[in-house]
Amino acid sequence: MSDLAHDLAHETAPASPLAAAANGAMRGLQVLSALLLYPEAEMIAALPELRQALDSQPFWQARLQPLFDHLGGARLIDLQQQYVQTFDRSPGHSLHLFEHIHGESRDRGQAMVDLLAEYSKHGLQMVGDDLPDYVPLFLEFLSQQDADTALPLLGDAIHVLAHLGRKLRASGSPYACVFDLVETLSPVVPEELSEPPVRDMDEALETFGPGADGVEPLLAGAAMGIGAAGPIAGGQQPIHFYPRAAGAAQP
Numbered sequence: 001m002s003d004l005a006h007d008l009a010h011e012t013a014p015a016s017p018l019a020a021a022a023n024g025a026m027r028g029l030q031v032l033s034a035l036l037l038y039p040e041a042e043m044i045a046a047l048p049e050l051r052q053a054l055d056s057q058p059f060w061q062a063r064l065q066p067l068f069d070h071l072g073g074a075r076l077i078d079l080q081q082q083y084v085q086t087f088d089r090s091p092g093h094s095l096h097l098f099e100h101i102h103g104e105s106r107d108r109g110q111a112m113v114d115l116l117a118e119y120s121k122h123g124l125q126m127v128g129d130d131l132p133d134y135v136p137l138f139l140e141f142l143s144q145q146d147a148d149t150a151l152p153l154l155g156d157a158i159h160v161l162a163h164l165g166r167k168l169r170a171s172g173s174p175y176a177c178v179f180d181l182v183e184t185l186s187p188v189v190p191e192e193l194s195e196p197p198v199r200d201m202d203e204a205l206e207t208f209g210p211g212a213d214g215v216e217p218l219l220a221g222a223a224m225g226i227g228a229a230g231p232i233a234g235g236q237q238p239i240h241f242y243p244r245a246a247g248a249a250q251p
Contacts, residue, residue, distance in 0.1 A: 025185055026150050028057055030143035032178050033136040035067060036095065039079040047072050063177050070174040086175065092167050097133040100160045100193065122149070135161070139182070155188035162190035 031050050037043060051068055054061045071079060087095050094100065098108045115132040119125075119141055130137050138157065142150040154161075165179025183190060 025057070026143055026145065026147055028054060028060055028143075029139045029150075029182070029185075031060075031064075032181060033139035033143065035064070035071070035178055036136045036139070036175065038083055039071060039076065041076060044071060044076060044079075060181055063181055067174045067177055086168075086171075086173055090171075093164065093171070093173070095135040095164075096131055097135060097138065097157060097160045099133075100163060118153070135164075151185070151187050154182070155186050158183060158186040158188050158190045159193065162186075163193045166192075 031053050034043065034046070034050055047068060051061060051064075054064070074082075087093050091099070098111045101108075101111070112132050116126065119132060122141070122145060124141055124144070126132065126137075132138075142154055145153075161179055162183050165176055165183060168176035168179065
């Protein structure tokens, strides 16, 4: 992390100003990824370098200033406690993207496999305990791709990222600005998720109970041809930001 500003400053310049702007924004995602990590002393010490890495993007610097001020102006123990309360103890703020789509259903496992395959296809080999749908990891991956590769993947994921950003903004979290900036890069206008995912059948029954026809809520969705994540606004199918399997039916 301490070499981030140096690495960003010495990237080979793209051939055109438009490509330079697009790929510069992709590299800026590396800064956003770092800012979303659990705050350790090393990350706090690197805040000036993270900000410096955005010298060519003053708009981003200005939008992120409240988060820089937050991270640089509080005791480390307080930052860590606030981070855990925000992201680990509030399911609606989870930094695992598929949790907002699939909950704990088995569909989430297949989505992980597909996303991991996408990472491997582009040369990313995961180490450590992070899951593939961890937002800082996903943003780090995008930051290493050119715009032609990264933007379509971002466009597929933006519905969930924007959903998370709205949740954070509503709670007054200083981290909301990260997701606001991610949204500005997307080639797709995000749609609101129509309903949060249900974690499991027991929770569904406890919350809703069987319908008037006696059908349990998760089975009702399946009977209507709707996935466990439910449709997004406008009647579209749940989003998947990983590639379809070869030979999959096209809409």
